[in-house]
Amino acid sequence: MDNTGQGGSGTGHQDGRQGPGPQRPREAGGGILMGRPFGVPVYVAPSWFLVAALITWVFGGQLDRVLPELGRARYLVSLFFAVAFYASVLVHELAHTVAALRFKLPVRRIQLQFFGGVSEIEKETETPGREFVLAFVGPLLSLVLAGVFWLALQAVEPATVPGVLLAGLMVSNLLVAAFNLLPGLPLDGGRMLRAVVWKISGRAMTGTVAAAWVGRALAVSVLVGLPLLTQADRAESFGSVDSLTDALLAAILAAIIWTGAGNSLRMARLRERLPGLRARTLTRRAVPVTAATPLSEALRRANEEGARALVVVDGAGVPAALVRESAIVGIPAHRRPWVAVGSLAQDLQDGMRISAELSGEELLETLRQTPATEYLVVEETGEVYGVLSTADVERAFVAAMARTPS
Numbered sequence: 001m002d003n004t005g006q007g008g009s010g011t012g013h014q015d016g017r018q019g020p021g022p023q024r025p026r027e028a029g030g031g032i033l034m035g036r037p038f039g040v041p042v043y044v045a046p047s048w049f050l051v052a053a054l055i056t057w058v059f060g061g062q063l064d065r066v067l068p069e070l071g072r073a074r075y076l077v078s079l080f081f082a083v084a085f086y087a088s089v090l091v092h093e094l095a096h097t098v099a100a101l102r103f104k105l106p107v108r109r110i111q112l113q114f115f116g117g118v119s120e121i122e123k124e125t126e127t128p129g130r131e132f133v134l135a136f137v138g139p140l141l142s143l144v145l146a147g148v149f150w151l152a153l154q155a156v157e158p159a160t161v162p163g164v165l166l167a168g169l170m171v172s173n174l175l176v177a178a179f180n181l182l183p184g185l186p187l188d189g190g191r192m193l194r195a196v197v198w199k200i201s202g203r204a205m206t207g208t209v210a211a212a213w214v215g216r217a218l219a220v221s222v223l224v225g226l227p228l229l230t231q232a233d234r235a236e237s238f239g240s241v242d243s244l245t246d247a248l249l250a251a252i253l254a255a256i257i258w259t260g261a262g263n264s265l266r267m268a269r270l271r272e273r274l275p276g277l278r279a280r281t282l283t284r285r286a287v288p289v290t291a292a293t294p295l296s297e298a299l300r301r302a303n304e305e306g307a308r309a310l311v312v313v314d315g316a317g318v319p320a321a322l323v324r325e326s327a328i329v330g331i332p333a334h335r336r337p338w339v340a341v342g343s344l345a346q347d348l349q350d351g352m353r354i355s356a357e358l359s360g361e362e363l364l365e366t367l368r369q370t371p372a373t374e375y376l377v378v379e380e381t382g383e384v385y386g387v388l389s390t391a392d393v394e395r396a397f398v399a400a401m402a403r404t405p406s
Helices: 045-068 069-101 128-153 161-180 189-201 204-237 242-275 295-307 325-329 333-338 360-369 389-403
Strands: 014-015 032-035 043-044 106-112 115-121 288-290 309-313 319-323 345-347 353-355 374-378 383-388
Touching: 014 383, 045 069, 045 106, 045 161, 069 115, 069 128, 106 319, 128 161, 128 189, 189 204, 189 345, 242 360, 242 389, 288 295, 288 383, 295 309, 295 333, 309 383, 319 325, 319 374, 353 360, 360 389, 383 389
Parallel strands: 014 115, 043 106, 288 309, 353 374
Antiparallel strands: 032 043, 106 115, 309 319, 319 345, 374 383
C-alpha cells in the first residue's frame, strides 16, 4: 500500500517524505528490523502480527473443511501460509525498490504492515515513463508469483497440504495484483494512470489530480459495493451472511484509499509550493566574530548591522564555526559579557556549508543529509552570504503546508 504515492489494501510504494522536517532521521523504526536487501531496511510493523493471527484463524477454518484430518495442526499450516503470503508481498515491494534504485531514487525503507507493504521512496520520478514502470513492476511481480505457484500446483495433488498452500498463494497474489492495478491513487494502478495523464497533458500535477479523484471514487465504490458483492457470494455459497464484518472491512479499505488519495493530492500541491523555499530568501544576515569575543559584544555588533546570526572566524577570517541560537537564548543577559562566543559555537562539519542557490526539495534533501540547527550559506564564489536556521526552514515549510488545500 502507498498512502501518498501508490498502493492500497495490498502493496505499493510511497513517497516517504510526508513531513519534510530537515532534521527527520533518514531511517526510522516502525517495527522489527528483518534485514537490508539492496541496502534498504525491511521492517515488520506490530500490526503484522494481528493480521497474521487473523489469516491463521481464517485459513485454518478453510483447511478444516478441505483437510479435516489435520486437526489442530491446521493452524501451523495456516501460520506458514501467512508468512509465505507476506514473503510474496515483500517480493512485490522489492520490485518497486529495485526499480527505484535503478532510477537513482533513494528508498528510505520497506515496511510490512496490516494491509500489506509500503516502499517509502523519497523522491518523485522525473518522467511519466519512469513513473509508469516504477508503478507497474509491483503488480507484475505479483502476477509472476501467481504463475509460479500455478505451475507448482500442477505437480501436486490439490487435496493435500502443499496443494492447498500453493492454491492459496496463487489466488492471494492474483488478488494483490488485481487490487493494486485498480486505476486510482494511492494504488499502483493510480500511479500508472497518473503517468498516462502526465504524458498526455505534459503536467505531473494534472495526472495527480485525475488519479486522486479516481481514487476517491474508487473508495466510495469499495465502501458501497464490497459488502454487496461478498453478501451475494456468501448467500449463494454458504447460505449465511456476516454483513457487519463485510461492512467493517469495506469501511477500512475505503478509508485507506480515500486518505491515500487525499495525501497524494496534498503532497503534489505542496511540491508545487516548495520552490518558494529558497535558501537565499530564508538566510539570516551574519556578522563575523572571533571565538574569544564576549557574547555581549558580539550581539551588540549584530544589532548595529541588523544581523541575526554570528559566524566564528579564525585569525585569517575564514569561517570555522556557527554560534547556536539555542545556546545564546540559554545565557542570561548579566552573564553574557563573561561568556565567549566560541563556547556556544558548533564547528563547521561536512555538509554544513550550503549554496545560496538551493531551493525546494533540493534544499530540504541537502539539510536532511547533514542534520544541524544552523548552516553556513555561501555564494558560488565561496563568499559567505549568511546563516540558515533550521527553525526558519521549518516555519516556512509549515506555512506552505497551511496554504495547501486538501
